[in-house]
Amino acid sequence: EEEAAKYRDYFDFSEALKRCTSHRLLAIRRAESEGLLKVSINPDDEACIERLERQFVRGNNECSRQVGEATTDAYKRLLKPSIETEFAAQSKEKADDEAIRVFTENLRQLLLAPPLGQKRVLAIDPGFRTGCKVVCLDAQGNLLHNENIYPHPPINKTGEAASKLRKMIEAYQIEVISIGNGTASRETEDFINSQSFDRQIPVFVVSEQGASIYSASKIARDEFPDYDVTVRGAVSIGRRLMDPLAELVKIDPKSIGVGQYQHDVDQTKLKKALDQTVENCVNLVGVNLNTASSHLLTSISGLGPQLAQNIVNYRAENGAFSSRKELMKVPRMGAKAFEQCAGFLRIPGAKNPLDNTAVHPESYHIVEQMAKDLKCTIDELIADKELRRKINISAYITPTVGLPTLQDILQELDKPGRDPRKAIKVFEFDKNVRTIADLREGMILPGIVGNITNFGAFVDIGIKENGLVHLSQLAERFISDPTEVVSIHQHVMVRVMNVDYDRKRIQLSMIGVQQD
Missing domain, CATH: 1.10.150.310 (Tex RuvX-like domain-like)
Known part of the structure; x- marks a missing residue:
């Protein structure tokens, strides 16, 4: 039971197959393949046998009783397993198609995310113990310079980090700063915002989903044969800000982190x-x-x-x-x-x-x-x-x-040569929320939609765990598809409804919350 805790909702679960949604079916099937749940698809035995007997059993004598027994045996031994196999395959295919549809729509929105355009970018792949890897890119995304800074514990070389930053910004005429949204992201953003530069430099936090996959790939090795994976990852974070489409096409879409159960569906x-x-x-x-x-x-x-x-x-x-x-x-x-x-x-x-x-x-x-x-x-x-x-x-x-x-x-x-993508906007998380422990019911927080599924949208509110806005909490009207209301990377305001600290689950709502 401990091992299967995340599937707790399905421990004693039954539902009409036609009403079982794609994400539920795929979750149940995954638990079954992991050996954590037993799953069966059962028609109503009595009703099925009764229908068969109506068709094949005539009269009320010894002969008809034999035919009745044969009918029951045929159903239990042959027909029922065949029905289960057929409907299992059929429902899985339908669930796959739905999951693939959701994934492709999310991917489309992610690839068409607003680009910053050709600007000189300083990109940071943040970290605590290993420090922050900093790279400077020219307006075409070419790597000009890279080095490490250590503004955070346990090393705490804050003064040295600030001085190095100022020198790089001046030397490479940096116009924008891009920070990856992984470990130490919020701390790095605060560190950057606490610095005073000789001019206004916008700071953007960028999703680093798949950056590590790219940095270890053949494409990255061919592009930067003389640099290690940390430098390549930081370059990817900078380029994603300049042109998400050009950078994300280098990564296997399954690693970008916007699907649901993508490893369980038909891979071809x-x-x-x-x-x-x-x-x-x-x-x-x-x-x-x-x-x-x-x-x-x-x-x-x-x-x-x-x-x-x-x-x-x-x-x-x-x-x-x-x-x-x-x-x-x-x-x-x-x-x-x-x-x-x-x-x-x-x-x-x-x-x-x-x-x-x-x-x-x-x-x-x-x-x-x-x-x-x-x-x-x-x-x-x-x-x-x-x-x-x-x-x-x-x-x-x-x-x-x-x-x-x-x-x-x-x-x-x-509109000759006009980019069909929207303009990019700067975004800031709530400064008082750092971990799940800081959350209280009723709080209203800014967030970024990170992933959309059939049952709702996952929103990044600036902590390790993403919160879920369930389909029923996206709008006051009835909606059947979350994309009617939200899109990937959209900036939203959400209210905290419930926090399950043990399972690290956060329930959010957008109903009655003023959206900018």
Whole structure:
């Protein structure tokens, strides 16, 4: 019983299978596979035997009694186990599909988290005994410098740490500080905020889920062969702030920590769904052809690992790309691959302004014709909304270009190369809450949504344990899906409803709490 304490809710549990939710079924199945619970799926025996007898037993004599016994035996020995096996497989598949749907939606929101953009970042991977690993990155995310500071117990070199920080901020013209949200995160944030710098430097706390997986991976070793895992982890924390999408695509999605029971579901199905989600997100945002890593380029339609690496190699040998057409000079870049990938690759500051938009090169002639008809340049057409209003869109319909394509083109000209992701905001936890022991019922606290499941949202309130806002506590109205109300990384205000100190469970509510 002690070993199975986390499954206590299911010790004596029964429920109609059709009403058993995906997360409950997967939890019960996991406990069963760990040998902690016995699980069975049972139809109503009496009702089943009665239905069979109605069909097969005729009359009331010795012969019919024999048939009755045979029917009962057939049900108990053959039919019932078959029903159990069939429904176990069917319900598991349904639960898997639901868990995969939740995971892919969480992953999509995480990958499309607001980016900070190209800024010079000082990133800190915090720690107590081992100190805080500090790295300085330039605006492109390249590593400029790394060292350790020890502002916390047991070493307590606070003065030295403060002095080193100021020197680094000055020497590398740091614009922003990024802190990982693991051990010693709050203490490190307080230490940074207690320092006075010569200018205002925003401080962001970044999720470090999966950073250790990345730092030990082949990708990280290839990027930083001369540095150890702690430096690579700190670099990842800094880059996640600059561009979460470009950094998170390097990590196996299962390690990012936003799924539910992801290790219990059909792994082939899960991988396919997650890979598809990564590709969709990268294609939606588009990538900068001159700064993207080969790993990020691999997620673009039409580019495999080899072709992505060829692009990076070509860039290293010949300098930055000045136009999309230049892609055709990359070894093994064929017309088909170019057709598939070109619209998703952006070149800021290119000679042709359309190279920094989602307009595909095969449609450039349409925009050029529109500009010619309005007697202006493409730059003027993109800059002037009034000019675009004069376009008679139906005049450009041809047998190969339909109205939807033309509408997409005009929509893109309205926001050329604009990132569809939102702007990033600074966030602060409650200064008085450090551990679960500081929590009291009724407290209202700021938090960040860290994970969304079928049954609610887990919120980081600045302590080791995340609190759960149950589905019923997300809003005053009835909701069937938490994503109607919350999204990953959303800043929320929550009220503490209940704290189970033994099981380290925190129940939170958003009902009746004023949201900013």
